[in-house]
Amino acid sequence: MFVKNLQNDFYNVIHGKQCLILVNFDVDAICASKILQTLFKNDNVVYTLVPIQGVKDIVRKYCFNTFQIEYVILINCGGTIDVIELLQPEENVTFFILDSHRPYDLANIYNEKQVQILGDPALEEDIPEYNDVYKDDSSDEDEENISDEEHESNQAKRRRLTEAKILKRKEIRQWEEKRNNILFNYTQYSYYGKSSAVVVYEMTWQMSRDNLDMVWWAIIGSTEQAILSKAESSTCVLESGNLQGHVSRLSRTRGGNVDVQQLSAIKITYDKDLQLALYRHWSVADSIRHSIPTAVSLRLWSLKGEQRLRELLAEMGLPLAQSKQQFTAMDLNLRQEFKEMVEKLADKYNVSSIVGASFTLQYGYRFKYCASDIVYAMLAVLESTSKDRLPQLCFLEASDCLLRTKKEVLDKGIERAKNMLVHIYKTAKNVLELKQVTNAGTFLYITLSEGILHSHLFSHPHALLMLAQFTLKAYVESSRNKRAAGWPLVASAIFNEQEGTCLIVGIPPVCEEQPKSLFGRAFEQAAKNTNSILEPDYFDATIARLKIEDRPKFFDALAALLV
Structure with a gap:
């Protein structure tokens, strides 16, 4: 269930209660948690903060820290998975989900008792109606029971009853086919929504509790989305304009005069700068x-x-x-x-x-x-x-x-x-010089060998993601093929050599204005078609782990899927 009024339906609910905060390993989540921690410290709210690295980690950390906890806050984790089914909590536990990953799991959206999603449903894209994806089968069972009780020897009535059952089954089958299409269209793409840090900051602003430190942390969370291409450029520009308005407001007193003492301590500027x-x-x-x-x-x-x-x-x-x-x-x-x-x-x-605009923080002479x-x-x-x-x-x-x-x-x-x-630059340069970008027909892929220098860096998702973005843009820039701008890319690197696993990330084509990726569902289907051992342990569905021995057939299946 969505929570629009964060102050009344979220903060006032947990105020004075002990909370467990599970925070994903990303910059935006850390910034959001920092703003929340500041509020908690000022209000003497008791909380436990635990960093989370993946789906398996969230299960382990939740079980370890859940003693006498009734309120759990999930930041940039949990929104895309059914948290109730995964964590099996007690009935008195309430989850507040603040997650920029999309799309949300429908079980979270339509859970009215234990799951509260912090956000406005009007800002979300194409959420299916409840009746289109959930069906109450009790009415069908009642009809069948009644039919059995009214069993008659009349052959005509038996025939009508049989025809009615056939029609009913046909309707159910058509409804299920329609439901599968709706679910496929809803979950087809993986993408990001509004920065979680910005969402929390706007709550503090509505509570009249915000300050320049908080808006700076929101700026950093929003900037991370721009740097990692999680949001389209026009959205980032609009968000920067909104944050600039908050900076201007906080840099002045109510009377409209500049607060000299405050500005001498911290100064945030938004001006033309070099990217x-x-x-x-x-x-x-x-x-x-x-x-x-x-x-x-x-x-x-x-x-x-x-x-x-x-x-x-x-x-x-x-x-x-x-x-x-x-x-x-x-x-x-x-x-x-x-x-x-x-x-x-x-x-x-x-x-x-x-050449663009960016935010700069100055504190004293050296910071x-x-x-x-x-x-x-x-x-x-x-x-x-x-x-x-x-x-x-x-x-x-x-x-x-x-x-x-x-x-x-x-x-x-x-x-x-x-x-x-x-x-990242040196590795991308080597990949391009040695022509290691492979064209699978409908997408491109690169596999980093075991012996490359600093290979451990690319066992982490953000570094491999940045390498993939660099390589794809460079390939498109230098390619003579006009279709190159429409090809997505998959990058793979060794994750754990002893366990024989590799990390894979998929990114959308450079021509896409909205950075939506179809690799989440495609990875899942390709692994199913080839019986490959895939570990979708990340909250971003376009990042996963795979057995190295399964990688060749996995890429072949992926190429067949994306035709």
């Missing part, structure tokens, strides 16, 4: 090379691309030595003129997409970060799990990147983000 990854904390040359828009437009994986990059820097009047220095160490005049330099040459070098800087840092920290770094530690460090008092944690995260982007 270059981490350029304020990197060198100009490295930032241009490892940002997807510029790397693709300049074709930097080729020798001609490197020459084109040197020409761009020379035409900007930026000496090679300066371009290789840390941005903060460049000459002051060059730093101040850098944006204008790029804007003037953006159209000539086909990199106009890197100045763009929203995308923090997103990249948090993604890199989340993806840095290893034998020595437990997932819980990575989750806490990523959460600390949001705190202004933890600047050293954020700076370490930015260094990790640089390494992540470098390895």
Whole structure:
């Protein structure tokens, strides 16, 4: 069941109660939980926060932490699965689901007792009517019972009764066929809805409890959706405009005068900026090379691309030595003129997409970060799990990147983000140079071999997703085939060599304005057709694990399905 009024039907309900918060491993979920935790701390609400990595993990963590808990909050997890069937809770337990994954499971939507979805059903797409997918069979059973009791010897009446039963079965069969078509159309595509951090922030605004820190966390959650192409660009622009309105409101007092004391502590600006990854904390040359828009437009994986990059820097009047220095160490005049330099040459070098608007947070003299800087840092920290770094530690460090008092944690995260982007670029370059992008007819796929450098990085979904997006855009840019823009891509990398499993992710074609992917259902059907061992353990249906030995026949079945 949907909950529209979050203050009355959600926050006021859990206020003063002990809650369990299950948070998915993604930036948006962490930002949403951070806003919620701030409210809870101010109201002295007792809660337990547990990070969740997948479907199996949510079952294990729920069973371990459910003692004397009546209210469970699921952030970016649980919306696409039947939580009641999966978790088998007590009847007094209520689940509040705040999930940006779509589509929602219908069992959650039509459960009026234990499941509350935080959101407006009017904003959702094509939710089937209850009577179209659920049917009460009691009436049919009653009719059959009555027919048996009124058994008559008259042959004509028996025949009429038989015909009535045949017609009834035909109606049921037609209803089931219609239901299957409706369910297929509803679950055919996997996509993302509104940022969970933005949803929670809007609740705090309606409660008149919001502040600049909260709106900044909502901005970061929304920015993650833009960077990972979870939402279409027009939606991201509209959301940025709404958040900018909140920033302007919070930066002023009720009388309309600027609150000087507040602005001296924290200042958020929304202005024209360059969409270059981490350029304020990197060198100009490295930032241009490892940002997807510029790397693709300049074709930097080729020798001609490197020459084109040197020409761009020379035409900007930026000496090679300066371009290789840390941005903060460049000459002051060059730093101040850098944006204008790029804007003037953006159209000539086909990199106009890197000129846009973005949010920047300034706190004191040394703390100045763009929203995308923090997103990249948090993604890199989340993806840095290893034998020595437990997932819980990575989750806490990523959460600390949001705190202004933890600047050293954020700076370490930015260094990790640089390494992540470098390895993504190098791997994509190798894949393109060695022509390892395979055309299966209806889609493209790449498989990363076991021996590649830093292969452990791509055993994590976000890094593999970013590699897939980089590779697909680069392939389309360099391909002579006009149909290339309409092909989706599947990327696969080793997940656990000892267990013989690989990670697969599927992304939609670059021509799609709305980033909806059909790979969720396609993966499931291909595994069923080939008896492959598929583990859909992620809340995003387009990410799954597969036995390496099953991968060749799985891709063949996928190609047959997508004809």
